Amino acid sequence: MSEPAGLRERKKDRTRQLLSDTAIEMFLADGFDRVGVADIAAAAEVSKPTLFRYFASKEDLVLHRFADHQGESAGVVRDREAGDTPLQALHRHFRAGLDAHDPVTGLCDHPQVLAFHRLVFDTPSLTARVAEYAAADTEALAGALAEAPGTASGPLAHSLVAAQFIVVRQMLARRNWAELAGGRSVRQVHPEAVAAAELAFSLLSDGASSHGY
CATH class of the missing domain: 1.10.10.60 (Homeodomain-like)
Incomplete structure (x- = not known):
């Protein structure tokens, strides 16, 4: 049977x-x-x-843990609240991740999470595969931006904004991880992480707002 x-x-x-x-x-x-x-x-x-x-x-034995977040940014844009621009929704989502100490934001000081990130960052083949994940996320996000009413027409603009966001998110997460890996606590780093996110999204939105993002 x-x-x-x-x-x-x-x-x-x-x-x-x-x-x-x-x-x-x-x-x-x-x-x-x-x-x-x-x-x-x-x-x-x-x-x-x-x-x-x-x-x-x-590599997949390690990086399948990223699969839960694959396409997440595109989903945030598609499911955003009425009146929110895509970047506002992405900013709010990232900020919520910081407050929740979500490992994907880099602001999680659990020893196993810190060690996992070090493993990924210090292994070239894993870093290369992370880049593949990022490229897929960029493509998915560009598709979601293309569906958003009021954003600039043309695939190039959508792809450029998506790529900028994905790179910014990676840089913020790695910066947060580096601070924690250096021995600081989440409590100490959190205000700086929030301020860095505010700066990053301000720079993004100032450049993209005239195009409806």
Whole structure:
């Protein structure tokens, strides 16, 4: 008798989480380049082909954690409150992330989060894959901006504004992480992070406001 579909999916989710957690723990302990896929499979007690059924590459074992945020900015623009411009909605969303100490803003001092970010930032192949995620996010955000009433016509303007936002978000997050990694607390860094976000979005909006963004 076959298993119910829901049970199979839950088992797959548990295996996927086990593989990722095992890999990240090993990467943090020994370094990304020193740990092989076969080592991870053995530690998780699965075969190497099984691991590759869940993750297409070694990098995906780490960066699938970014998948929850893939396309998030585009969703923020599409779901924004009536009367909000796209940049106002993105600013409010980022500020809420700072207040909630969301890891994606860099303002989270949980030791495992700090170590995870260091792993990503210090590993060239992971940094390159993050750039791929950013490019996909830029494309998705540009599409959402194109749908927003009143914004400048033409795909170039949408792409330029989207790219500027994605880069700004990355720079703010990395700056926040660097401050925490240097030994400061979230409480100490939070006001500066808010001020930096205010400055960044002011610069963005001053340049883009005349085009309806």
